[in-house]
Amino acid sequence: LPGWLDAINNNTNSLFLNIGPGDFLVHHAIALGLHTTTLILVKGALDARGSKLMPDKKDFGYSFPCDGPGRGGTCDISAYDAFYLSIFWSLNTIGWVTFYWHWKHLALWQGNVAQFDESSTYLMGWLRDYLWLNSSQLINGYNPFGMNSLSVY
Numbered sequence: 001l002p003g004w005l006d007a008i009n010n011n012t013n014s015l016f017l018n019i020g021p022g023d024f025l026v027h028h029a030i031a032l033g034l035h036t037t038t039l040i041l042v043k044g045a046l047d048a049r050g051s052k053l054m055p056d057k058k059d060f061g062y063s064f065p066c067d068g069p070g071r072g073g074t075c076d077i078s079a080y081d082a083f084y085l086s087i088f089w090s091l092n093t094i095g096w097v098t099f100y101w102h103w104k105h106l107a108l109w110q111g112n113v114a115q116f117d118e119s120s121t122y123l124m125g126w127l128r129d130y131l132w133l134n135s136s137q138l139i140n141g142y143n144p145f146g147m148n149s150l151s152v153y
Contacts, residue, residue: 017108022120026100033093037086044082103130 017023103126107116119125 017104018113020117020120022117023104025121026096029096030093030100033089033096037089037093040082040086040089044079044086047079047082099126099130103134106130106134 019027103120104116107113115129119129
């Protein structure tokens with residue numbers, strides 16, 4: 001793919017949305033989440049019989065806790081632990097995809113893509129310009145002067 005770095009900030013018309021630095025960052029975060037989830041599942045599948053530390057952990061099932069290093073290090077030595085950890089990573093990845101898609105499309109629909117491009121490259125931009133700025137309708141729905149379609153009453 002020659003010229004891929006130039007295409008990140010290129011403003012020529014295309015069938016696809018322009019990819020900015022925030023998109024580039026989020027795409028890599030999503031790839032990290034997907035790869036981590038997959039690697040944890042593969043490790044759990046290959047190590048499903050237990051470990052030398054506790055070879056019969058598979059017989060205890062989900063009821064046996066992951067006690068961590070305090071009781072000899074029983075975390076991540078069975079397929080159950082790997083499955084649980086992979087669910088955690090997949091939920092993280094789904095959250096990243098949801099936040100990214102929602103903020104990107106809010107910016108597109110509001111005609112303010114520059115705000116997404118400027119604020120999506122650092123964490124405070126996500127907290128301030130996405131979560132806080134776009135939550136005013138929901139926050140005002142809890143007082144009697146802010147009745148709207150998102151109101152709880």
